[in-house]
Amino acid sequence: MNYRGRFAPSPTGHLHFGSLVAAVGSWLCARHAGGQWLLRVEDIDPPREMPGSAESILGALPAFGLVADAPPLFQSRRRDAYDAAFEQLKAAGLVFPCWCSRNDLAGGLHLDGQCLAAPVEARAPAWRLRVPDVDIAFVDSLQGPQTQNLRLAAGDFVIRRVEGYYAYQLACVVDDAFQGITQVVRGNDLLDSTPRQIFLQRCLDLPTPAYLHLPLALDGEGRKLSKSERAHPVDPTHPAPALRRALDFLDLPARQDTNDPAALLEHALAHFSPERLPHCSERAAA
Numbered sequence: 498m499n500y501r502g503r504f505a506p507s508p509t510g511h512l513h514f515g516s517l518v519a520a521v522g523s524w525l526c527a528r529h530a531g532g533q534w535l536l537r538v539e540d541i542d543p544p545r546e547m548p549g550s551a552e553s554i555l556g557a558l559p560a561f562g563l564v565a566d567a568p569p570l571f572q573s574r575r576r577d578a579y580d581a582a583f584e585q586l587k588a589a590g591l592v593f594p595c596w597c598s599r600n601d602l603a604g605g606l607h608l609d610g611q612c613l614a615a616p617v618e619a620r621a622p623a624w625r626l627r628v629p630d631v632d633i634a635f636v637d638s639l640q641g642p643q644t645q646n647l648r649l650a651a652g653d654f655v656i657r658r659v660e661g662y663y664a665y666q667l668a669c670v671v672d673d674a675f676q677g678i679t680q681v682v683r684g685n686d687l688l689d690s691t692p693r694q695i696f697l698q699r700c701l702d703l704p705t706p707a708y709l710h711l712p713l714a715l716d717g718e719g720r721k722l723s724k725s726e727r728a729h730p731v732d733p734t735h736p737a738p739a740l741r742r743a744l745d746f747l748d749l750p751a752r753q754d755t756n757d758p759a760a761l762l763e764h765a766l767a768h769f770s771p772e773r774l775p776h777c778s779e780r781a782a783a
C-alpha cells in the first residue's frame with residue numbers, strides 16, 4: 498500500500514512551534530517513504546476557533562517548504578460523512594443518548610450503556626459510545642507498545658455533543674479513512690486518544706493506520722507550547738530560524754549556509770529515518 502500521511506491542524510490560532518514540529522515530522526515521514534502528504538483542517542468546533550486561523554496556517558506552510566499533494570480537506574464540509582458514521586453506530590446499537598447537564602458530564606450517571614438522567618424535552622441529547630471493558634493495544638512506531646483499558650481511561654465517551662457538533666475522535670477516524678491515511682504522525686498529546694480512535698475504527702469497520710507520536714514541545718516552564726500563554730507563533734516571512742529549531746528538536750541536521758526552506762528540508766530528509774527520531778514523550782523546545 499502506498500504511504501499516505503497528513504497534517505491536521507485545528508484552526509485555533511496561527512501556526513506555532515509545536516504544530517510546525519508535527520508538520521515537519523509528518524512531511525519527513527511521508528517523503529522518506531516516497532508517499533503522499535495531505536492536509537486536513539479540523540474546523541468542527543466553532544466556539545474554539547479563531548477567524549482567519551485556517552487561512553493563516555495554510556498560508557504559512559508553503560513558506561516553510563511544506564507543500565501538500567492535494568487541496569486541504571475541511572472538516573466543516575464533511576457533516577454528511579459524520580452523520581452517516583453516526584447513523585451506522587446508532588443502527589448497530591453502539592450509542593446511547595445522554596441527557597446529563599454540562600455539570601454532570603464528568604460525573605458518570607451512566608450504567609450498563611444507559612444514561613440515568615431524565616430526558617430534557619427542550620433540547621437534543623448528547624450521544625455516547627458504549628464502551629466495553631476492553632484493553633486496546635497497539636505499537637506506536639516511536640513510543641513503542643501501548644495498552645489502554647478503554648472503560649477505565651475513557652468510559653462511554655461522547656461522540657456527538659449537545660450542540661450537534663461531532664467529537665474530534667469521530668471526525669478524525671472518519672476522515673483518516675476517507676483520505677486513505679496509512680500512518681498518522683502527530684504530537685504525543687494525542688497518544689491517549691489513539692485507543693478511542695482504534696475502537697471507533699473497529700465499530701465502523703474502518704482500517705487502522707500505523708501511529709507515530711512525536712515528542713511534545715514544552716516551553717521553559719514545562720508547559721505544552723500551544724497551551725502556554727505565549728503560543729509561540731512562527732514567522733512565515735522569516736521561516737529559516739523556526740524551521741532550523743524544528744529540525745533540531747527532531748534531532749535532524751540543519752544547514753547554516755542557506756535560508757531556503759526547501760533546501761533545509763531536503764538536507765534533513767537525506768539524513769532522516771523514522772527510527773532516529775527522539776524516543777521520548779516530551780522535550781523542551783530550544
Ligand SMILES: [Zn+2]
Nearest residue numbers: 595596597612
Ligand atoms: Zn448522561
